[in-house]
Amino acid sequence: MVHTPISLSEAQIQQFQEQGFLILDKFLELDLVDRIVERLDPLFATRFETGNYPDEWYGRPGLNIPNSTRQMSGMWHCDRTIASVTFSAEIARLNATLMGWSGGRLATDSCWIKPSGAPEVAFHRNNTYAACINPPSLVTCWIALSEATAQAGTLEYVPGSHLWHCTDQPRFLHAPKDDYRQPLWDAAKEAGVDSPTILAAEIPPGGCIFMHGDLWHGSGVNQTTDQTRRSFAVSTFPAHAQFQSEAKYGYIFSRYRRVTSVEMDESFFPILWTSDGYRSPLARDYCEDAIAV
Numbered sequence: 060m061v062h063t064p065i066s067l068s069e070a071q072i073q074q075f076q077e078q079g080f081l082i083l084d085k086f087l088e089l090d091l092v093d094r095i096v097e098r099l100d101p102l103f104a105t106r107f108e109t110g111n112y113p114d115e116w117y118g119r120p121g122l123n124i125p126n127s128t129r130q131m132s133g134m135w136h137c138d139r140t141i142a143s144v145t146f147s148a149e150i151a152r153l154n155a156t157l158m159g160w161s162g163g164r165l166a167t168d169s170c171w172i173k174p175s176g177a178p179e180v181a182f183h184r185n186n187t188y189a190a191c192i193n194p195p196s197l198v199t200c201w202i203a204l205s206e207a208t209a210q211a212g213t214l215e216y217v218p219g220s221h222l223w224h225c226t227d228q229p230r231f232l233h234a235p236k237d238d239y240r241q242p243l244w245d246a247a248k249e250a251g252v253d254s255p256t257i258l259a260a261e262i263p264p265g266g267c268i269f270m271h272g273d274l275w276h277g278s279g280v281n282q283t284t285d286q287t288r289r290s291f292a293v294s295t296f297p298a299h300a301q302f303q304s305e306a307k308y309g310y311i312f313s314r315y316r317r318v319t320s321v322e323m324d325e326s327f328f329p330i331l332w333t334s335d336g337y338r339s340p341l342a343r344d345y346c347e348d349a350i351a352v
C-alpha cells in the first residue's frame with residue numbers, strides 16, 4: 060500500500076521543538092504493523108533471515124524469566140522485512156525535519172516487547188548512549204505495534220525535559236532494582252524542576268511518538284494479565300554526523316568506528332533521506348522501502 064507523505068505543520072514542528080515530542084495517532088498501516096510483528100518471534104528464536112546477528116539482544120526464550128522485557132537493537136542486520144521499515148526515507152525525513160536537519164542517517168532500530176508482568180525500563184535520555192558521535196544527537200520515532208496503554212506499561216515521558224540542564228549516565232535499563240524513575244528525580248533536582256510532569260504515551264497500533272534525544276523517558280510495569288506490549292523504534296542522526304575524534308562512550312555505535320578516521324561508514328550508518336534526494340547505496344540495494352511514498 061502506498062503511504063501518503065505526512066505533512067508536518069509549523070505548529071507540530073514548534074511543539075516538538077518546545078516540548079521534545081510529537082505524537083501521531085496514525086502513521087503505519089496495520090498490515091505493515093502485522094508484517095513487523097510476524098518477524099519478531101523468529102528473530103528472538105535466533106532465526107535470522109540474513110544470517111547476521113543484531114547489535115544487542117535481551118530476552119531469549121528458554122533462557123530468561125518468561126515475563127522479562129525482550130529488547131533487540133540493530134535488527135536491520137538480521138532481517139530485510141525489518142530493514143525495509145528501518146531504512147524508510149519517510150521516517151528519516153520526519154525525524155530529521157523535526158530536528159531541523161537537512162538530512163538523516165540511520166542510528167539504530169530497536170524493538171521492545173513487554174509481556175504481562177514485564178518490569179520497568181529505567182528513565183534515561185537516548186543521547187547519553189551516543190556520546191561518541193559528533194554531534195551527540197539523535198531523534199527516535201517510537202511506533203506502537205500493539206495498543207500502548209498506561210496499564211500495559213507504555214512509554215512514559217516528560218514534556219520539555221529535553222531542555223533541562225542536567226546530566227545522565229549510561230546505565231543498564233532493564234528491570235532496575237531501585238525506583239525506575241530515580242534517574243529522572245535526580246535530573247529534575249539538578250535542573251531545578253520541582254515536580255516534573257510524567258505523561259503516558261497512549262497510542263493505538265500504527266501510531267507513533269517522535270522523541271528528541273534529550274527527552275527523559277522510561278516505562279512502567281505491564282500490569283495487564285493478558286496483553287503483550289510491543290513497539291518498534293527507529294533512531295536517526297543528522298546526515299553530517301561523524302565520530303568524535305577522542306574515544307567517548309558508545310556501547311553500540313563505537314563498534315563501527317574506524318581506527319584512522321572519524322567518518323561514519325554508510326554501510327553501517329546509511330544516509331536515508333536528504334533534502335536534495337541523496338540515499339546511501341546500501342539503502343537502495345539491501346531492501347525495499349516499506350513506507351514508499
Ligand SMILES: O=C(O)CCC(=O)C(=O)O
Pocket residue numbers: 169171180185199201213214276277278290292
Ligand atoms: O519501549 C520502552 O519501554 C522503552 C523504549 C525506549 O527507551 C526507547 O525507545 O528509547
